[in-house]
Amino acid sequence: MAERYVESLNRALHEMMADDERVYLIGEDVHDPYGGAFKVTRGLSTAYPNRVLGAPISEAAITGFAAGMALRGLRPVLEIMFGDFLTLAADQLVNGATKFNWMYNGRVTVPLVVRAPMGGRRGYGPTHSQSLETLFFNVPGLTILAPSHFHDPGALLRHAVLEDASPVLFVENKLLYPLRLEQPENGRAGDWHVEVVAPESPYPTLRLVADPAETPTVTLLAYGGMAPLALEAAMNALVRDEILVEVLLPSRVKPFPVADVAGFVRKSGRAVIAEESPREGGWGAEMAARLMESAFADLRAPIARVGAKETPIPASMPLEKHVLPQVADIEAALRAVARS
Amino acid sequence: MREEVFVVSVPQLGVNDDTATIVEWFVAEGDEVAVGAALCAVETAKASYEVEAEVAGRVVPLAAAGTEIRVRDPIALIGADMDALDTERRRLLAAQETETQAAAAVEAEAKATDQARRLAAELGINLTEIATDGIIREKHVRAFVEKQAPDDRPTPAEIKWNPDRKPVMIYGAGRGAVTLKECLDTDRDVQVVCFVDDDPQHPLWLKGLPVYHRDRLAEIVTRGVSYLATEIAAGVVRLRIRELCDERGLHLINAVHPRAFVSPSATLGRGNFIKAGAVVATGTVVGDCCVIDNGAIVAHDNILDDACHLTPGVSLGSGIRVGSLAIVGIGAAVATGVTIGRRAIVSPGAAVVKDVPDDAVVEGVPAKIVGRRKGE
Numbered sequence: 001m002a003e004r005y006v007e008s009l010n011r012a013l014h015e016m017m018a019d020d021e022r023v024y025l026i027g028e029d030v031h032d033p034y035g036g037a038f039k040v041t042r043g044l045s046t047a048y049p050n051r052v053l054g055a056p057i058s059e060a061a062i063t064g065f066a067a068g069m070a071l072r073g074l075r076p077v078l079e080i081m082f083g084d085f086l087t088l089a090a091d092q093l094v095n096g097a098t099k100f101n102w103m104y105n106g107r108v109t110v111p112l113v114v115r116a117p118m119g120g121r122r123g124y125g126p127t128h129s130q131s132l133e134t135l136f137f138n139v140p141g142l143t144i145l146a147p148s149h150f151h152d153p154g155a156l157l158r159h160a161v162l163e164d165a166s167p168v169l170f171v172e173n174k175l176l177y178p179l180r181l182e183q184p185e186n187g188r189a190g191d192w193h194v195e196v197v198a199p200e201s202p203y204p205t206l207r208l209v210a211d212p213a214e215t216p217t218v219t220l221l222a223y224g225g226m227a228p229l230a231l232e233a234a235m236n237a238l239v240r241d242e243i244l245v246e247v248l249l250p251s252r253v254k255p256f257p258v259a260d261v262a263g264f265v266r267k268s269g270r271a272v273i274a275e276e277s278p279r280e281g282g283w284g285a286e287m288a289a290r291l292m293e294s295a296f297a298d299l300r301a302p303i304a305r306v307g308a309k310e311t312p313i314p315a316s317m318p319l320e321k322h323v324l325p326q327v328a329d330i331e332a333a334l335r336a337v338a339r340s
Numbered sequence: 341m342r343e344e345v346f347v348v349s350v351p352q353l354g355v356n357d358d359t360a361t362i363v364e365w366f367v368a369e370g371d372e373v374a375v376g377a378a379l380c381a382v383e384t385a386k387a388s389y390e391v392e393a394e395v396a397g398r399v400v401p402l403a404a405a406g407t408e409i410r411v412r413d414p415i416a417l418i419g420a421d422m423d424a425l426d427t428e429r430r431r432l433l434a435a436q437e438t439e440t441q442a443a444a445a446v447e448a449e450a451k452a453t454d455q456a457r458r459l460a461a462e463l464g465i466n467l468t469e470i471a472t473d474g475i476i477r478e479k480h481v482r483a484f485v486e487k488q489a490p491d492d493r494p495t496p497a498e499i500k501w502n503p504d505r506k507p508v509m510i511y512g513a514g515r516g517a518v519t520l521k522e523c524l525d526t527d528r529d530v531q532v533v534c535f536v537d538d539d540p541q542h543p544l545w546l547k548g549l550p551v552y553h554r555d556r557l558a559e560i561v562t563r564g565v566s567y568l569a570t571e572i573a574a575g576v577v578r579l580r581i582r583e584l585c586d587e588r589g590l591h592l593i594n595a596v597h598p599r600a601f602v603s604p605s606a607t608l609g610r611g612n613f614i615k616a617g618a619v620v621a622t623g624t625v626v627g628d629c630c631v632i633d634n635g636a637i638v639a640h641d642n643i644l645d646d647a648c649h650l651t652p653g654v655s656l657g658s659g660i661r662v663g664s665l666a667i668v669g670i671g672a673a674v675a676t677g678v679t680i681g682r683r684a685i686v687s688p689g690a691a692v693v694k695d696v697p698d699d700a701v702v703e704g705v706p707a708k709i710v711g712r713r714k715g716e
Contacts, residue, residue: 039387178358178359191451191474191475193474210474210475211474211475211477238453238475238477239452239453239454239475240453240454241453241454241455242453242455242456242477242478
C-alpha cells in the first residue's frame with residue numbers, strides 16, 4: 001500500500017538529515033514523543049537530538065533565527081505550526097530572507113525552507129483554517145510549493161531543502177496528510193490518465209484526464225488541498241454531463257506556472273481555476289490575467305474562478321461548508337464555462 | 341435476564357483520522373477482563389493509543405492484529421455469555437460480508453457516464469460487454485452498436501429498380517459519391533441502385549442504398565447493373581475504373597448537373613462529372629474521367645485530357661490544353677493559349693500565363709514553378 005502524504009514528508013526529513021548534516025529542524029512542539037502538531041517530525045528529535053531545535057512561541061524570532069542559519073551555510077527547515085501564524089513570521093520573510101541575496105549584492109544566499117500546514121474543512125476556526133500562501137504571491141524572491149497527493153511531497157521537500165538556494169514556502173494542506181499517495185503506474189492512476197508536464201522540472205505540474213484521446217472541453221487548474229475536490233468535480237462533470245475536463249495540478253504555485261498550463265488552455269479554450277483561499281485577489285486572479293495575456297485569441301469563454309467567500313472561515317462546520325468552495329461549486333463553474 | 345453484549349469500537353481521537361490499524365492484542369478470545377483493562381494497541385496517522393475495556397466480562401476480538409479498520413467500526417465484543425457473544429460476532433461478520441460484496445459489485449459494475457447508461461438502456465445493451473479502457477461514454481456505446489449492426493442489406497441478386505431507368509452503380513462510397521448520387525438523382529434516365537467500395541471497413545448503407553465490397557462486383561453485374569459512375573478524387577484510380585469497365589463490359593457514364601452548362605458543340609468522353617455551376621463552352625473537347633467542379637469556367641475551344649481535375653472556381657480562357665491527370669487548384673486562372681502539362685499541379689489562386697511543363701507544380705501571380713509532383 002502506498003505511504004501517506006505525512007509519512008512521505010516524515011521519511012524525506014529523516015533521509016535528508018541522514019544525508020546532509022547541514023539540515024536542521026526548527027519548530028514549536030516538534031520534539032518526540034509528540035512529534036509535531038501533525039506528526040510530520042515524528043522520530044527526528046530522537047534520531048538527531050542536536051539538530052532538532054524546539055522553539056518558543058515566537059514565529060518572528062524563529063524565522064529570523066532560521067534565516068540567520070541559512071545565511072551562515074546551514075539548511076534549516078522551519079515549521080510554522082499553522083500557516084495562519086505566518087503573519088507573525090512575515091517581516092522576517094518579506095523584508096529579510098527573500099531580499100538578502102539582492103540587498104547584499106549576491107554575496108549571500110538564504111536557502112531557507114518554511115513548512116506550514118494550511119487549510120480548513122476540519123472545524124478549526126477562522127485563525128487555524130486559512131490558506132495564507134496568498135499573502136506572499138506578491139513577494140519577489142520567494143518560491144511557493146504546494147504539492148497534492150498525486151505528487152511526491154517528500155521528493156519535492158528534499159529538493160527544496162537540499163538543492164534550492166533561495167527561500168521556499170512549503171504549503172502542506174491538512175486535508176492531504178492522511179491520504180495515501182496516488183502513484184501513477186504507466187501513466188494511470190485509477191480512472192485517470194496522468195501526464196507529467198515538463199518532466200525535467202523538479203517541481204512538476206501534472207495533467208489528469210479521463211480520456212487522453214480527445215481534446216478536453218474545459219481545463220481545470222487547482223493545487224494542493226483542492227486536488228481531491230477538483231478531481232471529483234471533473235469526474236462528476238464527465239459522468240453526469242459528458243463534459244471532458246482535464247485537471248492540471250501544479251506543485252509550484254509561485255513563480256506562477258503559466259508556461260505549463262497555457263498550451264492546454266489554448267487548446268481547450270475554456271478554463272476554470274479553483275482555490276481554497278478567498279476568490280478575491282487570489283491565485284486564480286493572477287493566473288487568469290496571465291492566461292488572458294497568452295491565450296486571449298484562443299479563449300472561447302471568460303476564465304472562471306472558484307474560491308472562498310469574502311468572510312473569515314467559521315468554526316461551525318456547516319457554516320464552514322458554506323464559506324469554503326465545495327465540489328458542487330467547481331462543478332457549477334465547469335458546466336457554466338462548458339456551455340458558454 | 342437479557343444477555344448483554346458490549347461492542348468495543350475504535351474511537352475517533354484525531355479529527356483527521358478515518359482509519360486505524362490494530363497493532364497488537366493484549367487479550368485472547370474468551371479471556372476475562374476487568375473494567376479499564378488494556379485490550380489492544382491501535383495506531384492512526386496521528387497517534388498510537390490503547391483501547392481499554394469499558395465493562396467487565398469475556399472478550400471476543402473481531403479483527404486480527406495488523407488489520408486496517410475504519411474508525412468507529414467494532415473491533416471486539418465483551419459480554420458475560422460466550423454463546424451470546426458468538427451469535428453477535430457471526431451477525432456482525434455477516435453484515436460486513438454483505439457490505440464488502442455490495443462494494444465489490446459496485447466496483448465490478450462498468451463505469452459509465454449517465455448519458456452512456458441511458459443510451460445503453462434504450463438500446464438494450466449490457467455495459468459490461470463494451471470493452472473500453474476507462475469510463476464508458478456515449479461515443480463508445482454508439483461505436484459498439486455500429487459494429488454489432490446486423491447486415492440487413494439485400495444481396496446484389498435482390499436489387500430492384502424502375503424498369504424505365506438504367507440502373508447505375510457508383511464506385512466509391514465516400515463524400516464524392518454523395519455529390520454524384522445527388523446529381524444523378526436529377527437525371528430521369530438513370531437510377532442509382534448501389535455503391536461499390538474497395539475498403540473492407542466500408543459502411544453497409546449510404547444514403548439509403550446498400551454498399552458492397554468490390555469483390556461482389558460480379559454479382560452486381562450478373563444482376564444486370566451495367567452502368568457505372570465514379571467521383572473518386574484520385575485521377576489514376578478513375579482511369580483504373582475505366583479499365584475495369586472495359587474488361588467487364590460496363591458503361592462508364594457521364595454525370596452532368598442540370599445547373600451546369602455544356603455547349604451542344606462541346607464533346608464529352610466517358611466517366612466525366614460536370615458539377616453545378618460549371619460551364620463548358622463551344623467546341624471544347626473533354627476526354628474521359630475528368631472532374632469539372634462547381635463554378636469552373638472552361639471557355640471555348642479548349643482540350644481537357646483524361647482524368648484531369650478542374651477544381652471549383654477555376655477559369656480557363658480559350659485554346660488551352662490541360663494534360664492528363666493535371667490538377668488546377670481552386671480559383672486559378674489560365675490564360676488563353678496556355679498548355680498545362682501532364683500530371684501538373686496548379687496551386688490555388690495562381691495566374692498561369694505561360695506553359696506548364698509535365699509534372700511541374702506552379703504557384704503565384706504570375707505562376708512560377710515551385711516543385712515537382714511526386715508519386716502516382
